[in-house]
Amino acid sequence: MENKAVIYTRVSDPSQIENNSLEVQEQSCRKFAQAKGLTIIKIFKEEGKSAKHVNTRPALRDCLNFCSTKKNQVSALVVYKFDRFSRNLEEGLATISLLAKYNIEVLSVIEDVEQNPMGRAIRNIMMTVGQLDNELKGERVKDNMLACFRKGFWPFKCPIGYQRKYQTKEQNKGLPPIKEPNLAPIIERMFHKAKSGIYNKTQLAKIMNGEGFGDYYKSKASHKIVDKILKRTFYYGYMYSPKWNEYSWGEHKPLIDESTWNRAYQAVIMKKKNYTYQDDELYPLKGILRCEKCGGLMTTCPSKGRNGKVFYYECGNRDCRKIRIQAKEVHGQFNQLLKQIQPSSRVIILFNQMVFKEWDKGINQAKKEARVIENRIAELKKELTSIRKAKDDGTYSPKEAKEEARKIRQEIRVSEVEKSDFKVEQYDTEIVREFTKQFLINLQKLWKKLDLPKKQTLQNKIFPNGILCLRDKTIRTVNLSPSFRLIKALATKKGRNVTPQGIEP
Numbered sequence: 215m216e217n218k219a220v221i222y223t224r225v226s227d228p229s230q231i232e233n234n235s236l237e238v239q240e241q242s243c244r245k246f247a248q249a250k251g252l253t254i255i256k257i258f259k260e261e262g263k264s265a266k267h268v269n270t271r272p273a274l275r276d277c278l279n280f281c282s283t284k285k286n287q288v289s290a291l292v293v294y295k296f297d298r299f300s301r302n303l304e305e306g307l308a309t310i311s312l313l314a315k316y317n318i319e320v321l322s323v324i325e326d327v328e329q330n331p332m333g334r335a336i337r338n339i340m341m342t343v344g345q346l347d348n349e350l351k352g353e354r355v356k357d358n359m360l361a362c363f364r365k366g367f368w369p370f371k372c373p374i375g376y377q378r379k380y381q382t383k384e385q386n387k388g389l390p391p392i393k394e395p396n397l398a399p400i401i402e403r404m405f406h407k408a409k410s411g412i413y414n415k416t417q418l419a420k421i422m423n424g425e426g427f428g429d430y431y432k433s434k435a436s437h438k439i440v441d442k443i444l445k446r447t448f449y450y451g452y453m454y455s456p457k458w459n460e461y462s463w464g465e466h467k468p469l470i471d472e473s474t475w476n477r478a479y480q481a482v483i484m485k486k487k488n489y490t491y492q493d494d495e496l497y498p499l500k501g502i503l504r505c506e507k508c509g510g511l512m513t514t515c516p517s518k519g520r521n522g523k524v525f526y527y528e529c530g531n532r533d534c535r536k537i538r539i540q541a542k543e544v545h546g547q548f549n550q551l552l553k554q555i556q557p558s559s560r561v562i563i564l565f566n567q568m569v570f571k572e573w574d575k576g577i578n579q580a581k582k583e584a585r586v587i588e589n590r591i592a593e594l595k596k597e598l599t600s601i602r603k604a605k606d607d608g609t610y611s612p613k614e615a616k617e618e619a620r621k622i623r624q625e626i627r628v629s630e631v632e633k634s635d636f637k638v639e640q641y642d643t644e645i646v647r648e649f650t651k652q653f654l655i656n657l658q659k660l661w662k663k664l665d666l667p668k669k670q671t672l673q674n675k676i677f678p679n680g681i682l683c684l685r686d687k688t689i690r691t692v693n694l695s696p697s698f699r700l701i702k703a704l705a706t707k708k709g710r711n712v713t714p715q716g717i718e719p
């Protein structure tokens with residue numbers, strides 16, 4: 215049987231419609247659906263509505279109505295990221311469970327989780343943490359530029375190959391940089407040439423100049439410019455700000471994918487011959503582990519030992535004299551670290567409030583609303599009968615009766631759909647309760663169970679600023695997401711990890 219799916223995309227700020235972020239989401243969703251063997255039959259685009267309340271989003275409403283119509287046979291709803299779907303936990307969960315009633319899965323490209331209690335648990339973690347982080351950040355971040363950066367918008371001068379869409383700052387507000395039509399393709403091609411490993415920086419610069427780089431940029435390309443470009447993760451979508459020493463995924467369209475960037479970087483900057491993309495499963499901390507000395511991301515490499523291959527994380531920066539540590543050892547330490555981490559008490563409180571209290575409230579409210587609609591449907595059905603009578607006794611002509619009946623049937627259909635919005639049952643609460651227990655008690659266990667993309671999602675949530683690898687081959691945290699905290703007793707004894715400040719209620 216063919217598996218049919220729909221896509222739902224959303225931008226949160228009306229000014230974002232201008233850029234292609236809806237399109238980017240759609241493309242990612244399509245690719246994802248294809249890989250899962252799903253056929254997309256419809257796309258719903260929410261243009262510039264806040265995700266705060268499901269009710270204010272007409273496209274989501276259409277989408278839910280479409281999904282709940284049996285004849286459409288939808289088996290999955292694909293979103294780019296759960297926060298596109300809902301920023302509000304209760305409503306997000308309610309919608310997911312509503313769709314579950316129709317045997318429709320909600321799939322997220324970014325947080326690809328399984329449809330089982332564990333998978334659902336993780337999805338809920340992502341949604342909760344996303345929401346809480348936002349709330350906490352909202353309170354704490356006074357710096358507008360930093361807030362902007364964290365939302366995925368590059369607030370500085372554009373990197374080579376990108377430009378601003380409009381002339382004035384005011385017009386560009388809330389918009390990511392767009393590709394500079396002449397330079398972007400040249401840079402893109404340069405990355406692909408670089409990854410072959412045949413060219414050095416000077417040769418790459420020459421190629422770029424041959425393609426007219428100098429005509430569009432204020433100077434000709436040089437080995438320095440090539441070096442600068444190849445080192446920037448911005449080109450695959452990951453923004454780095456030296457000012458705040460923070461990374462954030464950007465809303466701009468990347469020029470290349472991450473694997474291309476990695477290969478080009480390894481081949482030209484690290485001068486590694488025959489670099490092959492590592493088996494990432496062996497290095498779950500790649501992308502989060504940084505060298506303490508230079509701040510750079512640690513790279514990975516297998517090395518031939520006496521008893522076969524040994525896997526290392528290492529800093530490739532020559533000035534660091536190869537800070538290198540066995541992967542096995544880092545992972546052990548990382549597990550110890552996870553043991554010391556708990557969601558902050560505020561999260562636990564909020565979580566219980568939100569999920570259980572609000573949830574119960576939500577269910578009661580939903581039941582009430584459903585009853586109102588049921589009554590309305592009953593009324594409408596009565597009216598249908600009276601129309602039939604009116605036709606029989608000649609009050610209505612057959613034509614009039616037909617028209618009246620059509621209107622009422624239409625109204626009944628609409629009401630049925632509305633009613634389906636409120637079907638939430640106690641059962642869902644049990645799932646949420648179960649996962650909370652698991653998640654709150656044992657992050658380390660949770661992490662172990664996850665596959666690579668989920669591991670990375672979770673660790674990025676907990677350690678948004680990465681983990682440092684010290685020269686004495688130990689690791690320490692930079693700072694935690696405000697939703698998590700270190701268990702203090704352990705932290706002080708070890709004395710290495712920073713305690714997040716000012717976030718406990």
Ligand SMILES: [Zn+2]
Pocket residue numbers: 505506507508509510529530531534537
């Ligand atoms: Zn280093």
